[in-house]
Amino acid sequence: MSTLSNEERQALCDMFERLLRDRASLESLRSVVAQPEKYDRSVWKELAELGLLSLMINEESDGIGGDAQDLQAIMEIAGRVLFPSPFLSTAVFAVELLQACKNDQLKQECLSDIAAGETIFAVSKGSSTGSWLDETKLSASKSSDTWSLNGVASYVVDAPRADEILVCANTSSGLRMFCVSASDADVQILETDDPSICLGNVSFEGVHAEILDDLDEAAIAHALNTTLVGFAAHQAGATHAIFEQTVEYLKTRYQFGRPIGSYQALKHMAADLLIEVESAITVSREAAAALANGKPNAAQLVSLAAFACADSFRDVSAAAIQLHGGIAYTMEHDAHLFWRHARAGQWLFGTSDQFREQYLQTWEDAA
Amino acid sequence: MTKLVHDGTPEGIHAAVTGWLELNWTTEAERGANASDEGMRAWLTKVRDAGLATPSWPEEWFGLGISARKAGIIEKAFRARKAHGWGRDRFHLGAISVFKMGSEELKREVLPDLLAGPICCLLYSEPNAGSDLAGVRTRAEQDGDEFVVNGQKVWTSNAVEADYGMLLARTNWDVPKHKGLTFFLFPMRQDGVEIRPINQITGESEFNEVFITDARVPARYAIGEVSEGWKSFQTAIAYERLIMAQGGTERRGRQNEPTTPLLIDLARRKNRIDDTSLRQKIAQAIAYRQLNSLNNKRAKAEIAENGASSLMSLGKLAMSRIQHGDARVAAEVLGPEALLSGTPNPDAANASFDAAKAYMNSIGGGTDQIQRNIISERILGLPKDDAVDRDLPFKDVKTG
Numbered sequence: 001m002s003t004l005s006n007e008e009r010q011a012l013c014d015m016f017e018r019l020l021r022d023r024a025s026l027e028s029l030r031s032v033v034a035q036p037e038k039y040d041r042s043v044w045k046e047l048a049e050l051g052l053l054s055l056m057i058n059e060e061s062d063g064i065g066g067d068a069q070d071l072q073a074i075m076e077i078a079g080r081v082l083f084p085s086p087f088l089s090t091a092v093f094a095v096e097l098l099q100a101c102k103n104d105q106l107k108q109e110c111l112s113d114i115a116a117g118e119t120i121f122a123v124s125k126g127s128s129t130g131s132w133l134d135e136t137k138l139s140a141s142k143s144s145d146t147w148s149l150n151g152v153a154s155y156v157v158d159a160p161r162a163d164e165i166l167v168c169a170n171t172s173s174g175l176r177m178f179c180v181s182a183s184d185a186d187v188q189i190l191e192t193d194d195p196s197i198c199l200g201n202v203s204f205e206g207v208h209a210e211i212l213d214d215l216d217e218a219a220i221a222h223a224l225n226t227t228l229v230g231f232a233a234h235q236a237g238a239t240h241a242i243f244e245q246t247v248e249y250l251k252t253r254y255q256f257g258r259p260i261g262s263y264q265a266l267k268h269m270a271a272d273l274l275i276e277v278e279s280a281i282t283v284s285r286e287a288a289a290a291l292a293n294g295k296p297n298a299a300q301l302v303s304l305a306a307f308a309c310a311d312s313f314r315d316v317s318a319a320a321i322q323l324h325g326g327i328a329y330t331m332e333h334d335a336h337l338f339w340r341h342a343r344a345g346q347w348l349f350g351t352s353d354q355f356r357e358q359y360l361q362t363w364e365d366a367a
Numbered sequence: 368m369t370k371l372v373h374d375g376t377p378e379g380i381h382a383a384v385t386g387w388l389e390l391n392w393t394t395e396a397e398r399g400a401n402a403s404d405e406g407m408r409a410w411l412t413k414v415r416d417a418g419l420a421t422p423s424w425p426e427e428w429f430g431l432g433i434s435a436r437k438a439g440i441i442e443k444a445f446r447a448r449k450a451h452g453w454g455r456d457r458f459h460l461g462a463i464s465v466f467k468m469g470s471e472e473l474k475r476e477v478l479p480d481l482l483a484g485p486i487c488c489l490l491y492s493e494p495n496a497g498s499d500l501a502g503v504r505t506r507a508e509q510d511g512d513e514f515v516v517n518g519q520k521v522w523t524s525n526a527v528e529a530d531y532g533m534l535l536a537r538t539n540w541d542v543p544k545h546k547g548l549t550f551f552l553f554p555m556r557q558d559g560v561e562i563r564p565i566n567q568i569t570g571e572s573e574f575n576e577v578f579i580t581d582a583r584v585p586a587r588y589a590i591g592e593v594s595e596g597w598k599s600f601q602t603a604i605a606y607e608r609l610i611m612a613q614g615g616t617e618r619r620g621r622q623n624e625p626t627t628p629l630l631i632d633l634a635r636r637k638n639r640i641d642d643t644s645l646r647q648k649i650a651q652a653i654a655y656r657q658l659n660s661l662n663n664k665r666a667k668a669e670i671a672e673n674g675a676s677s678l679m680s681l682g683k684l685a686m687s688r689i690q691h692g693d694a695r696v697a698a699e700v701l702g703p704e705a706l707l708s709g710t711p712n713p714d715a716a717n718a719s720f721d722a723a724k725a726y727m728n729s730i731g732g733g734t735d736q737i738q739r740n741i742i743s744e745r746i747l748g749l750p751k752d753d754a755v756d757r758d759l760p761f762k763d764v765k766t767g
């Protein structure tokens with residue numbers, strides 16, 4: 001449960017929205033992502049000052065103590081401008097994992113560095129696809145008291161800009177999570193089609209790592225679910241934004257002496273897309289609420305949100321280009337930025353097919 | 368009056384209604400209600416008088432004056448006991464229309480009766496007015512304090528069983544089409560009303576042609592003002608679409624959120640549950656259904672908070688994709704067995720029935736195309752299509 005009241009959450013959202021409007025509008029996206037790190041460090045600092053980087057950090061660790069619903073609200077806003085940043089990896093996924101472990105010193109240091117905007121984290125399953133639903137290829141072995149990692153983690157979100165990497169590896173006692181300094185690993189930067197994301201392959205050759213104590217698979221799954229809710233909300237916000245922009249265009253663009261939005265072929269497409277848009281928003285909120293309130297169907301709703309939001313975003317952003325015509329075939333227009341980000345979303349945490357399969361299993365298990 | 372006594376809390380309402388059912392819905396009462404029309408009427412009267420047929424309506428109008436959410440507790444308790452008579456405030460379109468839009472006098476006169484049994488059919492569509500309902504040609508002419516009605520209706524569901532019909536008829540031919548209509552509560556059981564059943568693609572025969580010749584309806588049975596019926600009618604059809612948005616047109620026995628979705632159950636029984644490509648389709652079908660019910664839930668919350676929600680208009684269209692999609696996946700699960708029919712092949716028969724029945728949602732109550740027009744124009748604010756007949760006096764409008 002969140003420590004924030006509804007009013008406090010609203011105030012936080014308003015503040016975040018203002019910051020993005022002033023400092024991270026869609027117009028600024030292109031120049032930001034042209035930088036090697038693909039995010040704006042000064043905006044990141046400002047997020048730290050506003051306390052937003054400690055949104056998910058518990059009050060005992062001097063954070064805001066927000067929950068999945070607070071995160072959902074923030075990420076919907078971020079999605080509308082395709083806000084490029086390592087926020088999900090660092091301030092959500094890493095925070096959730098660190099908070100669940102028992103390494104007091106590491107935890108304390110990392111959380112305060114994250115809150116201050118000084119450390120960027122990448123988090124990886126250690127799979128060959130980047131998917132959290134594929135198996136970990138990395139292995140960890142222990143000699144005397146130190147762990148070392150071997151193997152390659154592919155398609156790791158935010159790895160090229162991370163200071164620290166949290167990564168899963170197989171041990172003789174199952175899957176565990178490790179913390180590695182990024183400078184000790186070999187990070188290969190990947191060129192991406194979607195300019196707003198940052199990806200790398202990370203090779204580990206006997207790299208020294210600290211194991212996160214008492215962090216079992218259930219704890220990892222919980223942290224992943226919170227992150228998935230955040231990503232689903234980001235996609236829902238983006239879906240909403242590109243749809244609104246498209247409907248506006250249908251009202252203002254004239255052909256054959258009338259607004260193109262008066263043609264039934266386009267009106268009917270728009271009506272169908274509206275169902276997609278609203279469903280994405282609804283399910284990301286419902287999944288967040290279920291997770292925040294510890295509802296028994298939380299896992300089911302999270303996997304539903306994961307593929308429903310990804311697919312809605314893919315379909316709505318693809319139709320947006322078609323509905324705009326030639327203007328959206330230009331690099332100058334924003335539509336392709338949404339479309340590229342939607343295509344990337346089909347892979348980043350797991351494919352829609354994988355989440356659909358997982359969703360079906362939750363129904364089978366319930367019965 | 369023997370209204371249900373309760374303390375207004377969800378737990379209190381639950382306790383009160385279960386207690387009431389325990390006392391009243393006895394084996395005898397059940398047998399009586401199922402044995403005859405009179406038995407059913409006696410039972411429904413009891414439910415009405417307890418405020419349980421329309422709990423969300425005010426106390427002076429047969430209700431308990433409780434919220435829709437709390438009324439849901441009562442519905443649930445009735446359904447759990449398989450007792451009749453619940454949810455008239457959500458599903459009885461005739462009673463709802465009279466309650467929301469009828470005159471005080473009409474409400475006093477007919478509501479007690481409407482809530483105790485009779486069903487209402489919907490006399491809207493005509494051979495030349497389907498999607499374009501403002502184009503109806505059934506004529507109602509005033510004769511003292513009555514109207515005389517002549518015309519033909521079609522696709523009228525349940526006309527045979529109905530005591531009343533909600534009638535859309537033209538009372539003024541010299542004004543544009545939306546302006547000369549009157550919405551009536553029309554007594555069906557009279558000379559001059561001839562009903563001919565139509566065979567449907569589902570094998571059922573619930574809808575009919577209705578021929579109306581010099582039939583009569585009291586002037587006070589107009590719902591809303593004479594010649595301003597389009598407005599009342601719009602409200603009534605909005606309620607109908609809401610019911611459909613929640614799966615009100617499906618095969619009975621299908622629930623909105625069953626514990627095991629029917630498709631999983633079917634795939635298990637047919638040993639197809641391990642087919643990975645089918646699993647994807649089954650999952651997607653279940654997902655569409657769950658997304659729609661989550662949207663409906665959000666709509667209700669928005670209505671409770673702001674009095675309105677644009678999401679409400681999406682449900683009926685979404686339900687078409689759900690029903691057609693479910694039926695298609697069910698047939699794929701069955702494989703060639705889907706070719707079969709009849710009582711020896713219940714799964715195949717159900718699948719074919721559901722595939723046909725899905726059209727009730729996508730055609731009845733306004734087709735999917737009409738729903739898309741409404742969503743794009745009223746919610747998204749896209750420009751209306753030019754309508755050539757909009758401002759013409761109706762008598763000059765082309766038909767065919």
Ligand SMILES: Cc1cc2nc3c(=O)[nH]c(=O)nc-3n(C[C@H](O)[C@H](O)[C@H](O)COP(=O)(O)OP(=O)(O)OC[C@H]3O[C@@H](n4cnc5c(N)ncnc54)[C@H](O)[C@@H]3O)c2cc1C
Pocket residue numbers: 488489490491492493494496497498499521522523524525574726727730731732733734735736737740
């Ligand atoms: C199971 C069932 C039960 C029914 N029960 C009742 C009932 O109880 N009472 C009653 O009054 N009616 C009832 N109906 C009738 C139903 O409301 C009509 O069938 C429906 O409104 C369509 O009208 P139509 O059949 O004349 O088709 P048409 O209006 O002729 O439509 C034919 C095709 O044209 C399309 N079309 C028409 N206008 C437009 C437009 N402006 N833009 C784009 N496409 C358009 C339609 O979508 C459809 O595809 C029922 C129908 C069904 C299937």
